[in-house]
Amino acid sequence: MLFFGGDYNPEQWPEEVWEQDVALMRRAGVTIVSLGVFAWSHLEPEEGRFEFGWLDRIMDRLHEGGIRVALATPTASPPPWFTLAHPEGLPVTADGVRLSHGSRDTYCVSAPAYRAAARRIAAALAGRYAGHPALALWHVHNEYGTDCRCDLTAAAFRVWLRDKHGGLDALNDAWTTAFWSQRYSDWAQILPPRATRYLPNPAHVLDFRRFLSDELLGAFVEQRDLLRAATPDIPVTTNFVQGGWVSVDHARWAAELDVVAVDHYPATTDGAEAETAFGADLARGWAAGQGGSWLLMETAPNLIYTPGRMHAKEPGRLTRHSLSYLARGSRGAMYFQWRQPRGGAELFHSALVPHAGPDSPVFREAVGLGRTLKALDGQVAGPLTAQVAIGWDAPSWWALQGGGLPAADIDYPAAVQQTHRALYHAGIATDFVFPGLDGLGERLRAYRMVVLPHLYLVSDEAAAALREFVASGGHLVAGHLSGIADPAGRIRLGGYPGAFRDFLGVRVVEWRPLAPGTTIALDNGDRGVRWSERVETAGAETVVRYAADVLAGAPAITRNRYGDGAAWYVSPGLDDDALRRLLDQVAAEAGVLPVLPGLPPRLDAVRRGDLVFLFNHGDAPAPVPLPGPGTDAVTGRPAPGSVTVPAGGTTVVALQPPDRRPAAAGPHL
């Protein structure tokens, strides 16, 4: 079954609307809805008193309509009664402000009262709906990512630190507490990062974010285990969200989920196809342990958030991007949300059924998309294979958000997305690897080429695996701000990038960040942006040199033959075009091929086994030569040597004559 549906909040509507909802879902081909995500105050209106009648009725009604349910535990938003009964369960900011209800996510995950309340409602739901025929998936919580600085959090943080560091001496060493007289002589002195006079200790902040990730994971696992015990055959997930404020290391969490579920809201108005592909490829990376199969749990039917503005999508984008997620590994496409609410904080967040009702462009497009998904059901099975991987590391992101860095505008996700975008525009399928996880060496064997943007923190083990990757014939590209520090954030001394100096064959003796709005000439005609450095080669050959200012003539981009492979170092920041040309060159040397050669601009191809997805993000129809004759997987029409993909459209070609392909891999639903 392909997942098609979204968050459904019947508790916001009178029951007469429910009937219309089910009828409209059937019209659109919806197969599943997320239910109850924010329903705690409706399920447990007073502490310990449950009202399940309404949920029983809608579960039954959905089941009668042939629609399955991802049933949520509503623990992301405790009801107002929780505030009054358990004030110590509310979160406290770094300034000491105890937050109050009135929004969502107002709880402290380390507060026993919160954890107990969360277990109680989860257990009650598990008990009541364990055998319900509509139940297809447990959707625990929503977008884990809160933080708190209260005394209960402090206590939990200390336990976590003891477990990690063993003793205070080790902690003092790891955190370099000798700086600014911060040496701890008693565990009780350790607090969460709180309002202080000036710059905080970055290692303290970094460990606190790691702690939060683990603490939130503990809360998830607690619910997961309880649900698994009640329904061993129903998979359990939680929906990942990303953002600079989110202290969750999704790569570590993924192993604890039965299905990796992802919320993804591209923020680009034009050409968001690259951002969509990035989100999908990263999710597939997280889901490597589940064969690369994941689930798009939320995206916006008709909304692009940019700072201060909600843009509407152009016609066709909903369909095309939904299929792009599907092609890149998602088990379907789910949306926030089914029906646009009349009130509440997000009343203008888009929906499949907008304020205007079903007589609207977005609902009509959804109906068409439902038909396409139904046609594709059962066909999307083959693996997506890539020869290139990008390194992603949440702790490096966190470390680069600090305040004492050489440039305040270092943007980790932007750097990674730019790398991915360059490969995307080169038509090269790309995976993600996670240098912070065990087993990196094994994982790297699948690839010919690895790119490391801003891999700031790196362990000795990961550095060794990367070294071995190159020695064994791999092609590695490291950008500036990679290999700088150990996982505690301590600089690897002797010249940057300390961890990689040997196999890169370079030594950086000085960083020279560029002033905003300035660039630096390179001798190949490109210009460095954002960053420059004084690089000394130590074995590497210089491919491109700086051509101006005090760096004139100094190495900018180098290549080091190391063992059977090659390791590139890219000192300056590059613009999109320059970066794409560079990665094209490395890919060519590495023998990496695009998915399909010679595609027109804005034509994006994904291949899964014998199925080829062709996305035309441009404004004109685009003829695409195929690697062989096939069949249009949606219409069933023959697709001989080539197809023409309509402007803004998607064509899916099955390269073999259509037959009943096996169902997609992944956990049973």
Next chain:
Amino acid sequence: MLFFGGDYNPEQWPEEVWEQDVALMRRAGVTIVSLGVFAWSHLEPEEGRFEFGWLDRIMDRLHEGGIRVALATPTASPPPWFTLAHPEGLPVTADGVRLSHGSRDTYCVSAPAYRAAARRIAAALAGRYAGHPALALWHVHNEYGTDCRCDLTAAAFRVWLRDKHGGLDALNDAWTTAFWSQRYSDWAQILPPRATRYLPNPAHVLDFRRFLSDELLGAFVEQRDLLRAATPDIPVTTNFVQGGWVSVDHARWAAELDVVAVDHYPATTDGAEAETAFGADLARGWAAGQGGSWLLMETAPNLIYTPGRMHAKEPGRLTRHSLSYLARGSRGAMYFQWRQPRGGAELFHSALVPHAGPDSPVFREAVGLGRTLKALDGQVAGPLTAQVAIGWDAPSWWALQGGGLPAADIDYPAAVQQTHRALYHAGIATDFVFPGLDGLGERLRAYRMVVLPHLYLVSDEAAAALREFVASGGHLVAGHLSGIADPAGRIRLGGYPGAFRDFLGVRVVEWRPLAPGTTIALDNGDRGVRWSERVETAGAETVVRYAADVLAGAPAITRNRYGDGAAWYVSPGLDDDALRRLLDQVAAEAGVLPVLPGLPPRLDAVRRGDLVFLFNHGDAPAPVPLPGPGTDAVTGRPAPGSVTVPAGGTTVVALQPPDRRPAAAGPHL
């Protein structure tokens, strides 16, 4: 008597200065001063101990000088002793910070201790000065507009909510608390909006602002009643101030005042005449219950605030703009302030007597203005009549300040001011109506044309009155973001603008806010700014279409013949010129005429009965043809068929031979 004077703070000066003050006031023709606005700590230096001697002396001295007094209750700024004696009477921010004295306005209006202290000082003043011959007006408090989030406020908020909603079910429904699990099961769970994790519930915030307006009004009424009891013949007012932070619905308050008094500080450096006219016309709207007669209580003699800067006015502006307020209904012109202070937080706020002393341009201009006002005294009597009204609604403003809107830069007052400015530049006299008040239908009967910018919230009753206005032959123009929600902020479903769809004959199925800096072409050559939409007509004719992007060819501006009238819908934002052309066209169709035809640019005419005010805001003398022969109302010289208004000057023409006109309408002073 025309009011001419300003805030006077003798308590800041030694008594030898008082004598000079009264002499200078007489030289300038000052008729009235506001006394004691911030004198609490001088009147009651310790709790319960009063010092009235100094006030007695200055009241007497002013009376001897023939100057009347608007005596203030000083309750806007409790003295420092209040902080120590009644800490619970200090305001608390949403973050839980209890503010301290050191500025002004540090009190919680819901705190019994504050209310008791305010009543005590007001009663003491009423008792002492009830019979004083200088007393002409009670000036309660100053610029009501504070807020507080403390527990006392919470308790008062709950009482207000019970009274408004009746039961919790109704409140839960009105606030859509089903969103994000916010359903209340006990009144005690309801708090003022406080620091919370993420977006607040907009209906919660909106009701809290309404509560604050009513709570502050209660404090005013308490003092008013006490003063009325002491001096039944002395009118009572309070000075209105506007700003995004002010939770006062002035339209509702106006009925509780004997005189509507307004503080107005235009913030435009060039061409502030439109902003001045806007402030005056809006004040006249509030004062409809008092025959349109109101009082400019504060404006700056020589200051224009722009963000981060105090600009000085050019010579003549003080006079011209003061007369503009007068022409548009003010009973005179009062200023903040008489004498510029030597110290304090606002030591550079301008004054009639600046730091430089009376030998200064501003004081010399004030002396001339005083002479002009004296000449006009008794002549400014006739009504100002308008055929056009603009809708103004404070709750719509508040609702559009929220955080979950499609665009963060929606600016309600800017939109209303732009509409007013377009009519101003078209030379059309304009009133304001308040769709949130009862009796709208009756009120609309006076007009041929109504314009509704961003009338976001609208009740069923108001929608019906507007519908009837059109059906009966009126011409209505609704802009985007009008008619969207009910008064609780719940969307009116089925397509925007839900409340007006039928008589506008359109249905908007999708909003497409424009990115900052971008515009969208229209097929009449204009360009849409800030906003676009997908509009479907349902009866209306399309007057202008979008001409680009995904909206190319779709309706942008429509007109619907409905009953005997016409209803226009304006989907895009327009720039000033385009909006003026559009409103010119509607006015022409509606038979609305300018005040005087064919005026030169920057010549602004206001007609009150037989009196015509001609303001030349430009740099060159401007000849103006008159509707008939008259007399210069200031100089008494004949004004045959036309007059030439000097650059930067004002000419007032009485179209009939001068006779003793009746005194201006309004409460007796």
Next chain:
Amino acid sequence: MLFFGGDYNPEQWPEEVWEQDVALMRRAGVTIVSLGVFAWSHLEPEEGRFEFGWLDRIMDRLHEGGIRVALATPTASPPPWFTLAHPEGLPVTADGVRLSHGSRDTYCVSAPAYRAAARRIAAALAGRYAGHPALALWHVHNEYGTDCRCDLTAAAFRVWLRDKHGGLDALNDAWTTAFWSQRYSDWAQILPPRATRYLPNPAHVLDFRRFLSDELLGAFVEQRDLLRAATPDIPVTTNFVQGGWVSVDHARWAAELDVVAVDHYPATTDGAEAETAFGADLARGWAAGQGGSWLLMETAPNLIYTPGRMHAKEPGRLTRHSLSYLARGSRGAMYFQWRQPRGGAELFHSALVPHAGPDSPVFREAVGLGRTLKALDGQVAGPLTAQVAIGWDAPSWWALQGGGLPAADIDYPAAVQQTHRALYHAGIATDFVFPGLDGLGERLRAYRMVVLPHLYLVSDEAAAALREFVASGGHLVAGHLSGIADPAGRIRLGGYPGAFRDFLGVRVVEWRPLAPGTTIALDNGDRGVRWSERVETAGAETVVRYAADVLAGAPAITRNRYGDGAAWYVSPGLDDDALRRLLDQVAAEAGVLPVLPGLPPRLDAVRRGDLVFLFNHGDAPAPVPLPGPGTDAVTGRPAPGSVTVPAGGTTVVALQPPDRRPAAAGPHL
């Protein structure tokens, strides 16, 4: 001995690194290091338990290496145990947030617990190291400048206020508490400035900053006296830091120090030579009581902070600017820091030994600089004499940081720096005088010309001294915003600049700040920036007039012959070129000469007795004619009538044949 070295933090490193450190220091010619600045948690890991062993060992090792020690008291950063033991000793923000450890500077200087702890550790250090042969200087604390708004601070503030004002009536008068009902009737009502509703009382804020300066000074003096008692022959200093947040009046503090020590971090990427000269000249002003001899205690070896970015210096700047400080009175050049840390909040702050190690450009340049300094040792002795002084006044700066000023972007240090820069580019040696200190008249006798940018606050005594300066033949230039208020911030009435009207011969009746991005034409072809005014002459002659807008024809720049001198008033802001031309003209009239005539651009000359420092900040070698034959003071080579200073280089010429010059003046080390 010339000081050459920097902050050294051996506690951050294993002891095996110490050996390498001393060897590298010797290689670089380091003569002194600051030790223990942030070592409290290593010296006293638990309250009352000291660990001096490590410090003994490094002190001994340094002594063996011939390196002296500026031993710090570590009181700028209490250890974490302090937080738990003495929560009332932590600082509280204006919002009531009690800060926590985790950074540095988290203490309340008014808290007895903090003061006791600081005395205890200082006494322990004094006791242990009083006789240590390496000890050369006591370095108390670090960069005093914290603030706190707690109740302990409130109590101390009240004591200070009683002492200053005597009685409440005087305080009420000085603070103009009649404004906004702020009159105090009991000392207990006076609090530090805390979160309040709106603008604070500027006099309240100003006195609080003065109090903080004195309170911090009290903490310094307490330690100083204790150290002096233990080691009467070792000078005591503390390192001054400047910044908008720093409430320290360094001019007043200087008298309490044995050596004025300064931290200076120029923030200009290009052409920072003027900023370097400014910092040095200002420090020399502070050190007037010590013969103008001061010490650069910290600057960055290879770092220029601009907002959000750390820039690296170009090769040679470290050397050139270090010598510029030396030429302008510093006893050497010390850096933050010796060795770049592996972790901590400032791990990217630059160092003489960077992360890359000694094999790096910065260390190589340091080695060369060490050699140059050694060659100059003993030669830098003669006084630097200047004929021009600029007025600097910390309280005026503080007063101009308030919120109720006519322009929010008034920038006191920028105005002073611009004045200094104009004189610097004119090649004129410049001193600083401090009109807030006693003895101004005496001090002014040394100068022919005085410039007063934004001397907003001025006492009657200072005004009299300035008047007498002019009457006696001096040339004075006052810019706008000078002479406006008395030291309490009360406006001097009757027309600006009240304090100077008589000898300037002008009267300003209106300020007209310019809108950002606009300028106003002057009749000499220049343009006024930021500011304009309506000026009336009263005796002065008009030199330049405004040439546009409402000010067209009005005086802009005036000169008043007064007694034997001349007093100029400069009403508009000027750009750098216009200001330089104006000051050139005044200097010429005053008979002020440049250090050397006819220097090429970016060639900067400083003369100390017979020693001439020539700094070439440009990109090309520059020939410089000398006033006579001399000798290169570094190489010993003859320097006949002229020398060519290499691009980016420094040449020091001894105009007499080299002999053993006496050691530099100042306290014995």
